[in-house]
Amino acid sequence: MPHISVKLYPGRSEQQKVQLAEQIVKDVVSILECGEESVSVAIEEIKPGDWAEQVYKPDILNHSKKLYKQPGYNPFQ
Template identity: 35%
Template sequence: MPHVIIKHFAATLTAEQHATLAEAITQSVTQAFGCSPHAVSIALRPVAPDDWHSSVFVPDIQTHPQELIKSPDYSAA
């Protein structure tokens, strides 16, 4: 506990970028939840742009808005 899943369009990250991202997320999660860094797991899950609406937006964002701590603004992207 906790497990973080980041769904994203395909991107090639270097080992350094992976490490930096993992450290930043781990630090934020441990501060928020008061847990050990050893308890945190993080997964990167690429999603094809054509599948974003049906695989991410509808099931994760539209269906569960009460779970969001930050909502997307796709018009600004």
């Protein structure tokens, strides 16, 4: 039952978000060999001014050992 949470800056169209979710589901189904009905995708828009405190610090910095892809930036430097 994979659930994928995507956090991004505002500004993408609804069509882009739907397309992203659909592609994520296709890849998850293909790679994890599970049914499409078991996959869920959430998209949350975070304002750029809130990114460091609401995303980078709690989700990236504090959980770096869980990341399979590290970002190439640090908003605190």
